[in-house]
Amino acid sequence: MEFSQDGATLVSSNDFETISWDVATGARKDKVAGQLAVAKTEIGRYIVTKEDDLLFVYDTRVGANDGADGKEKVLTAFFRAPSPITIVSCAGDKIAVCCQNFAVLTLHAAWLTD
DSSP states (O other): OEEOTTSSEEEEEOSSEEEEEETTTOOEEEEEESOOOOOOEEETTEEEEEETTEEEEEESSSOSOBOTTSOBOEEEEEEEOSSOEEEEEEETTEEEEEETTSOEEEEEOGGGGO
């Protein structure tokens, strides 16, 4: 799953097709054959990761917890999805989450762009 550069379109996929969605309305815009693969993402000082049905947002600018990558990280926010999360993508203040049960969620986090 991935946002377009302007954040207006969200693209999600399964093993067989890729679908684009209008973020404002949630309406499907287009569908093509093939798969899109995206994993962990970084937004400025934030790192967004997933584990099972949980989404975690870490701030790398503050705190004392040393992560495996050597960056100091502090858990800033978390979200529980309705099923295990398969893909995470971010654009501006939006976080897109694709779940194993094919649910597609868009989270709005205005503080990501502060």
